[in-house]
Amino acid sequence: MPIYLYLDRKTFIHRLHPAVKIVGIFAVFWSVYWVDQPLALLPLGLILLGVVHFTDAWPNFYRLRWLFIIVIFATTLTWMLFYRQGRPLAYLGPLYLSRASLEFGFGRGLKLAELLATSVLFLSTTKVEEFATGLAKLGVPYRISFAITLSFRLVPLFIDAALVVVQAQALRGHEFNRGGPVARVRRYLPVTIPVFMGALRKANNMAMALEARGFGYSANPTSYLQYRLRAADVGTLVLVLLIALAYFGIYLSGYGTIGLA
Amino acid sequence: MSRTWQAPDALAAQSPLAISLEAVSFTYRDAASPALRNVSLRLERGQTLAVLGHSGAGKSTLAKTLNAIVPTFEEGCFTGVGQVCGRMLAGTRVAEIAPLVAMVFQDFEAQLFSTNVAHEVAFGLEQLGLPPREIAARIEPALAAVGLRGFQTRDPTSLSGGEKQRLAIACALALRPQLIVLDEPTTDLDPQGRAEVFCLISQLRDQGLTLVVIEHETEELRHCDRVIVLDHGEIVADGPPARILTQVQMLEKCGVRPPGINQVLAELGIEGYARDLDQAQALIEASMGSQVRPPDPASPGPSSHSRFAPNENQQNRPVIAPLVRVEGLGHIYPESAMPALDEVDLTVEDGEFVAIVGQNGSGKTSLAKHIVGLLRPQRGRVLLAGNPVEALTAAQIAARVGYVFQNPDHQIFAATVEDEVAFGPRNFGLDPKEVDARCEKVLQAVGLDHLRKCDPFLLGRGERQRLAVASVLVLAPKVLILDEPTTGLDYPHLLRMMNLIGELNAAGTAIIIITHTPWLVANYARRAVLMSQGRKLFDGGVAELLAQPELLEAAAFRLPEVAALGRRLGINALTIAELVRALRGAR
Numbered sequence: 001m002p003i004y005l006y007l008d009r010k011t012f013i014h015r016l017h018p019a020v021k022i023v024g025i026f027a028v029f030w031s032v033y034w035v036d037q038p039l040a041l042l043p044l045g046l047i048l049l050g051v052v053h054f055t056d057a058w059p060n061f062y063r064l065r066w067l068f069i070i071v072i073f074a075t076t077l078t079w080m081l082f083y084r085q086g087r088p089l090a091y092l093g094p095l096y097l098s099r100a101s102l103e104f105g106f107g108r109g110l111k112l113a114e115l116l117a118t119s120v121l122f123l124s125t126t127k128v129e130e131f132a133t134g135l136a137k138l139g140v141p142y143r144i145s146f147a148i149t150l151s152f153r154l155v156p157l158f159i160d161a162a163l164v165v166v167q168a169q170a171l172r173g174h175e176f177n178r179g180g181p182v183a184r185v186r187r188y189l190p191v192t193i194p195v196f197m198g199a200l201r202k203a204n205n206m207a208m209a210l211e212a213r214g215f216g217y218s219a220n221p222t223s224y225l226q227y228r229l230r231a232a233d234v235g236t237l238v239l240v241l242l243i244a245l246a247y248f249g250i251y252l253s254g255y256g257t258i259g260l261a
Numbered sequence: 262m263s264r265t266w267q268a269p270d271a272l273a274a275q276s277p278l279a280i281s282l283e284a285v286s287f288t289y290r291d292a293a294s295p296a297l298r299n300v301s302l303r304l305e306r307g308q309t310l311a312v313l314g315h316s317g318a319g320k321s322t323l324a325k326t327l328n329a330i331v332p333t334f335e336e337g338c339f340t341g342v343g344q345v346c347g348r349m350l351a352g353t354r355v356a357e358i359a360p361l362v363a364m365v366f367q368d369f370e371a372q373l374f375s376t377n378v379a380h381e382v383a384f385g386l387e388q389l390g391l392p393p394r395e396i397a398a399r400i401e402p403a404l405a406a407v408g409l410r411g412f413q414t415r416d417p418t419s420l421s422g423g424e425k426q427r428l429a430i431a432c433a434l435a436l437r438p439q440l441i442v443l444d445e446p447t448t449d450l451d452p453q454g455r456a457e458v459f460c461l462i463s464q465l466r467d468q469g470l471t472l473v474v475i476e477h478e479t480e481e482l483r484h485c486d487r488v489i490v491l492d493h494g495e496i497v498a499d500g501p502p503a504r505i506l507t508q509v510q511m512l513e514k515c516g517v518r519p520p521g522i523n524q525v526l527a528e529l530g531i532e533g534y535a536r537d538l539d540q541a542q543a544l545i546e547a548s549m550g551s552q553v554r555p556p557d558p559a560s561p562g563p564s565s566h567s568r569f570a571p572n573e574n575q576q577n578r579p580v581i582a583p584l585v586r587v588e589g590l591g592h593i594y595p596e597s598a599m600p601a602l603d604e605v606d607l608t609v610e611d612g613e614f615v616a617i618v619g620q621n622g623s624g625k626t627s628l629a630k631h632i633v634g635l636l637r638p639q640r641g642r643v644l645l646a647g648n649p650v651e652a653l654t655a656a657q658i659a660a661r662v663g664y665v666f667q668n669p670d671h672q673i674f675a676a677t678v679e680d681e682v683a684f685g686p687r688n689f690g691l692d693p694k695e696v697d698a699r700c701e702k703v704l705q706a707v708g709l710d711h712l713r714k715c716d717p718f719l720l721g722r723g724e725r726q727r728l729a730v731a732s733v734l735v736l737a738p739k740v741l742i743l744d745e746p747t748t749g750l751d752y753p754h755l756l757r758m759m760n761l762i763g764e765l766n767a768a769g770t771a772i773i774i775i776t777h778t779p780w781l782v783a784n785y786a787r788r789a790v791l792m793s794q795g796r797k798l799f800d801g802g803v804a805e806l807l808a809q810p811e812l813l814e815a816a817a818f819r820l821p822e823v824a825a826l827g828r829r830l831g832i833n834a835l836t837i838a839e840l841v842r843a844l845r846g847a848r
Contacts, residue, residue, distance in 0.1 A: 051704035129380045168672040173688030193674035209372035214359035214388030224396045
């Protein structure tokens, strides 16, 4: 199984200037921030689904399908515990079931799912190196942009290592899912220590290798990837900014908030 | 500090010496003794230097000194004067020397951090500030030089071990350095991958590059110009391969395995140096007279070459269900077009010693993981003592089969050696007295009883490997699977590990060992399983397998040098002792 999310395709989105994609992500995040109403979030969700289809990013969404389902349902139910607004329709133990709590909880779940989907879409269509180039074009210092992108490269490797450690300890009879929540956390100690020690060792080796390959030789390294802002990039940029403005308009109109009926 | 790109030649003064170290010593912070002691070394440009020595002899420290990682990155006390490619090491940052000295690290995966091969090669060039057009122009030739043309868009994590290692070398070549340092460049590689890397090193040498190669496998170092042997941080031998690799006793004393054919010559008392099998054959024939006869196809070969044959009781046990039975096993990993395993059958009986061999990615580890239930069969089935593995609990599997992972650090976590070993039995709810008794027994068996209260993270690699074996062995499995148990071990630790495995086998534990080292298979295993592209190509006696060179070649496995020499002399011998005995008999 590939450990990175990037899918090598030749689509319009893949070819976009990475700086435009980064601005696009922030535009979506901005849009989502202003509205709570699920119906108001729906158009953005449909646009994202269209992009997923257009970029053929379905394999990644299939891999993460349970994460999306859990995020939406868990968030909805969690907010129904605390958001006690509107006329109650039914009492389900500690859950406060009203149209307002349902809308608010589901809206929050949808918000998180859309944020997650945008991030997955970005990583499905953007190489880590393009991400670094995009950050550099937006004025982020090279060392900071490299550190950010390096973390994206390392996390999947550490997850991979953790899975091997889980296997090794399971073969010695260790059961991870026994006892209460605290006991279960404790039971992951035989995994966290080897993974942590391995990560320290790898980080040290990687730091040496980075310097040995010239990292730090120049404060402004060049980039093998060369991008020019094309008409398509400008067009896309205008489009995402319009969407962001539209969502701010929805917020100002008051439609994006939840009614207390 | 910003720089623009300058050719390495312009950076370095044109000294005739690539390396000049004068009385260099280095002690790591908090270390009790120096890693390098008064090392003086001069190497001319265009030469290839091989560095040998046991673990902790100072090989990697010497390598890191050559590109200023020691002392600028590694903290410690450094004395002496060093100059590399005309540049003084004192006050030089690692990145500053990168255009002159490239390094391929032992942990080659730690130096690959890009998402495709072309970006990986471009990384160093970008750091040096080369123009994009120049970067693009260098990628293709560097990849072509290591046989990775056409791999530009591949994800480095999807490459085989040999390909990753060659990519690391391509990254070094693209910098067009004056010196390349390779620190154990073939660890983890199958025999074909190893041969590819050393073939590439020979080509680079022929092109006039200066190379420093640190390696345990001495057979591969005969084509170097010069060999030095380090012992506890000091250079104890220095000279051409003909002088150094023939000093069998000195090499063994320094924890280095001498080349097999040189050991044979030394045992026979034949003076002279053999660079290859032709020369070894000629020297033996000249010494003994021409007694060459073609191999007798009807000859049964050595009946049992293991020093650890099972005892009679094991051989005469009544027939019961085999410990392991694999039937028609098939497995395809998600998003992979090729099957990892395809119609594999395997039976392992009580007390057997089976070596599973084959190139990287041939399905060896996948097969082993099915046997211990870490992977579920998609086709076929796996039975342990007649029971389907998926129907057994973890405790039941552990009592039948133990699995030692390649990297011991994947399981070590406890505060003491004793607690690490006791972890498994405690998980299975064994009585504390029984746990103590078992720990005592296995710690003695692996020779770690004197370190029972030590922190496992402070142990050496060989000791951690033995600890990993002990922590599996304590569950008293009937079958022990070891995945590359000798990776990263020097010769003394390797021998100790293999002797331990042999003793366990002699005591009745069936052994399944996954290894890339042909001479280990020849010396220790009685049965070999050859895997290729997920299929089992051969299953039978080791001597029988090694008598089929075409089959070995097809599966990218190599005949051990001693066995190959024996065949040339008409003797079916697998080990040095067998060959020497046969030749003495012929005398």
